[in-house]
Amino acid sequence: MLIAALALALAALAGLPWWLPGRIVALRVRLFNRINGDEGIPVPGDLVGVDRFREVYSHPAAGGRSRGAALSDLFWYWLSPGPEMHQEHLEAGERYDAVARTTRRLLAVPRVRAEELTRRCAARALTGLRGPVRLRDVMMPLWAEFAYELVFAEPCPREARDLITGNADDVVSSLKCTGLRHMKRRLRLTRYLLGRLSQVRVPLPDGLTPLEQAYYLQGAFFNTAVVQLSEAMAHLLMVLARHPAAQQEARTGDDRHLDHVIDETLRLYPLFGIAHRITTAGIPLGEHDTIPAGSVLCFDYPAFHRAGFDDPDRFDPSRFDGPSRELNHIPFGVAANRPCPAWRLAPIAMRTAAREVLRRYVLDTSATHTRSLPNRGPCLLTPVGEPRRVRAALALMRVRDRWEDVWRSLVQLVLGTYMVWDARRRRLCHRHFHDLAENRDARRVP
Ligand code: HEM
Secondary structure, eight states: OHHHHHHHHHHHHHHHHHHHHHHHHHHHHHHHHHHHOSOEEEESSSSSOGGGHHHHHTOTTSOBOSTTOHHHHHHHHHHOSSGGGOGGGOOSSHHHHHHHHHHHHHHOOOHHHHHHHHHHHHHHHHTTOOEEEEHHHHHHHHHHHHHHHHHHSSOOOHHHHHHHHHHHHHHHHHHTTSSOOOHHHHHHHHHHHHTTGGGOSSOOOTTOOHHHHHHHHIIIIIIIIHHHHHHHHHHHHHHHHHOHHHHHHHHHSOHHHHHHHHHHHHHHSOSOSEEEEEOSSOEEOSSSOEEOTTOEEEEEHHHHHHTTOSSTTSOOGGGGSSOOTTSSOOTTOOTTSOOOTTTTHHHHHHHHHHHHHHHHEEEEOOSOOOTTOTTOOEEEEEETTSOOOOHHHHHHHHHHHHHHHHHHHHHHHHHHHHHHHHHHHHOHHHHHHHHHHHHHHHHHOO
């Protein structure tokens, strides 16, 4: 009897990795929705189908960025300090135009120079690497140095690299609820940037205080650029590690093929789950329906990227062999509504970094690969030309990854619930716009 009970308990315990993480993720989503309320209109959804996704996203009235959405309080919390100066969160207007212009100038790097810079940064980041790694951790110092040189036009000192990776890792870990935010760590980078503003290689936007300029740089280049490129590369290398034939073809094939692998990776694993906009006026949908002003539209990238493709979960770069304009594929957003300013540079840098990795290593993995990539992409790197003895290591990786999933999903539930609650309590975005309105009113009072 005791033995049977023990065996049953052991079997239940051994089965945990197969059912517990999924249930906890579902519980977390339910809790988040409860705390956040259901203010958002999902697109595609009942009101706006896939067929009108681009049209509504591109509509001039789908232009509000932060003000008026409870969801913004959460993003401002995760992306602090200075979220009010992040390009992504600035409302349309003179400040936004000045900031966006500066970003475009900093990103306007000729292709050959971007490739050379990526190669140099990759060589440093990959030196001495072999065996088990987490791809996101490998990639972060590479893109930290890359972003630094884009901004300051000189090689990145060790101190700056560590501050940038410390900041970016903290942001992305809190976004994924695998860690809390550490403001002291992030503010160390702000202070460093404040001391270097005069060395930025293009003039910074007029009319911003030095602190605002530092926040702007930190947001666009040392959060967004580093986090997005590291995540995108971790996804790309995970895909190649899981598809050995595609990996071999990418190693020996031409740039066009590798570009299609990147396109398909970003289709399957878009970096944005949801991008939200607040409508500044009504959007007519037909004779009877209108999306009212002040609505929060939640554009669901993964849902859009799955629609209209045969067997959408299958990895198949050949989907991009033909013309791609009509495909439901917007990895860098939509051209008419604040698309990613790095839409040209990012694929060039990713392709070059992928070539540098593939030239040096054969990649293997047995870890799970999901869009949010909370495991940071466990992978085995075997130097090209060396015998690949990976069976035991892959078996170990599989077991560890499944058990980590159990522990991590519990951590995410607890930390995520706390952060959502804390963000709702602080209401950073709401307070910012409230204070702005008050000051304006105060100025109007004689
Ligand atoms: C593969 C890498 C990247 C992907 C897939 C990506 C994707 C995106 C997407 C989908 C958007 C639009 C979201 C929306 O409509 O709200 C966006 C916006 C943005 N991205 Fe990227 N991004 C990448 C890399 C970068 C890099 C390297 C930078 C460097 C500065 C950057 C800076 C920005 C900024 C500043 C915005 C806000 C644009 C605005 O509101 O004016 N991104 N990105």
